[in-house]
Amino acid sequence: MDGDALIQIDGLTKRFGSFTAVDHVSFDVDRGEVLGFLGPNGAGKSTTMRMLAGFMPPTSGTARICGHDVQTDSVAARRMLGFLPEGAPTYPDMTVVAFLRFCARIRGYAGYGIDDRVECAVDLTRLEDVLLQPIETLSKGFKRRVGLAQALLHDPPVLVLDEPTDGLDPNQKHEVRALIDQMAPHKAIVISTHLLEEVEAICTRAIIIAAGRVIADETPDELRARHPSGRLDEVFRALTLPEEERDAA
Amino acid sequence: MRNVLTIARRELGGYFATPVATVFIVIFLVLQGTLTFNVGGFFDRSQADLLPFFNFLPWVFLLLVPAITMRLWAEERRLGTIELLLTLPVTQWQAVLGKFLAAWAFCAIALLLTFPFVITVNLLGNPDNGVIAAGYLGGLLVAGAFLAVGAALSALTKNQVIAFVLAVAVCFVFAVAAYPIVTDYLSQSTPVLASIARRVGVIERFGDFVRGVITLPDMIYFASFIAFWLFVNTLVLDARKAA
Numbered sequence: 001m002d003g004d005a006l007i008q009i010d011g012l013t014k015r016f017g018s019f020t021a022v023d024h025v026s027f028d029v030d031r032g033e034v035l036g037f038l039g040p041n042g043a044g045k046s047t048t049m050r051m052l053a054g055f056m057p058p059t060s061g062t063a064r065i066c067g068h069d070v071q072t073d074s075v076a077a078r079r080m081l082g083f084l085p086e087g088a089p090t091y092p093d094m095t096v097v098a099f100l101r102f103c104a105r106i107r108g109y110a111g112y113g114i115d116d117r118v119e120c121a122v123d124l125t126r127l128e129d130v131l132l133q134p135i136e137t138l139s140k141g142f143k144r145r146v147g148l149a150q151a152l153l154h155d156p157p158v159l160v161l162d163e164p165t166d167g168l169d170p171n172q173k174h175e176v177r178a179l180i181d182q183m184a185p186h187k188a189i190v191i192s193t194h195l196l197e198e199v200e201a202i203c204t205r206a207i208i209i210a211a212g213r214v215i216a217d218e219t220p221d222e223l224r225a226r227h228p229s230g231r232l233d234e235v236f237r238a239l240t241l242p243e244e245e246r247d248a249a
Numbered sequence: 250m251r252n253v254l255t256i257a258r259r260e261l262g263g264y265f266a267t268p269v270a271t272v273f274i275v276i277f278l279v280l281q282g283t284l285t286f287n288v289g290g291f292f293d294r295s296q297a298d299l300l301p302f303f304n305f306l307p308w309v310f311l312l313l314v315p316a317i318t319m320r321l322w323a324e325e326r327r328l329g330t331i332e333l334l335l336t337l338p339v340t341q342w343q344a345v346l347g348k349f350l351a352a353w354a355f356c357a358i359a360l361l362l363t364f365p366f367v368i369t370v371n372l373l374g375n376p377d378n379g380v381i382a383a384g385y386l387g388g389l390l391v392a393g394a395f396l397a398v399g400a401a402l403s404a405l406t407k408n409q410v411i412a413f414v415l416a417v418a419v420c421f422v423f424a425v426a427a428y429p430i431v432t433d434y435l436s437q438s439t440p441v442l443a444s445i446a447r448r449v450g451v452i453e454r455f456g457d458f459v460r461g462v463i464t465l466p467d468m469i470y471f472a473s474f475i476a477f478w479l480f481v482n483t484l485v486l487d488a489r490k491a492a
Binding site: 050053054055056075076078079081083085086087089090091092093094098102103105106107108134150 | 252255256259262263266267328329330332333335336337338339340490
């Protein structure tokens, strides 16, 4: 294991009663890596990301961000983290600019620093035209971009984005991918997605998780090579479906 | 403290961004006015004080304060913003305190807007304004106590109706705890509980303020009552934030 990886997850486990949602998941993410987090619905993707963000306490195991344990040193860890929760929740009554200014203030910026960070985030996510609109009046695509702007605001070394392109139209998806691509060299990025083409487009590495366990952790090219067709969706199906269903499909 | 104030400011802005603030303040003032002037017999008493006003105040708070607190955490949970708020670099204490202070400041604003009562009574006679000020301080502390209870209970659920009903019920218990009818009953069955009940009754404590008496035990009572429920709030949040 590399000691200075920005994200270090070791034996992370989450049980709800007798149900094991995440089962001894371990991986590291270095600066410059874009990790695609794949898996069927209910596989434990969001639960893993919530634990990584320090929102949900793990049953066992540890997660570290820039060396800070997310449980014991959570505020320091969260300073280094930009997190887009599932569904990109934001405060619907607030205007875009008020919401982003709130996030900047709570991230410790003051005065011109706030204006500066908000302007930068708005620029990256192209929110200029809707700054003064209440978030509840925005389309789904804009709402997601507001969530993204919040995550990018403080230029964190670690980004954890839960389905960042869900609900965006093809052009917006392309923009977000370009944005992630542009930031990739300086950060450690984890994105969860259902879109396999997204993994091929931007990820340097892919983890497939099913029933809470990591079942593949390699580059998209290596993953593709697992199936004679060379297609990721075939590989995904082969890895995540039980034998009999796979034949029927 | 900076984080607490940032959260409080956002929260307080949220009240005024929606009709919540207007509806609450209008209903509060109408209710207090009707109860004081009509039911309380403010004019018939021919006394220059605000006793009828203060007599009804805790009961109006009992009904309306849970309406503020029911959304405090339940709404964050429903919208999913709790996940956003608690993954920002703030501690849970700061989030709990920020939300509480915003709600308290909002109650203070509503209470301040009852100033026409004070003007009225001063025009009609020569009331002891020191006693009235003490009554207002007591009213603010009662609101704080009910808010702290309601906020903690709101963290239990994403259903606002449940949060409201629970808060009214628990606040009611603490409101009447020191009433003779309760303590008499308790002293027959379990004397230990009776002596506790006599100490934790919110309305009895408030009564001291209304008489113009501000004592250290009363202040300590309200401070520890609020602190206790805010502490419960953080515990509930910790245990159930991801549920």
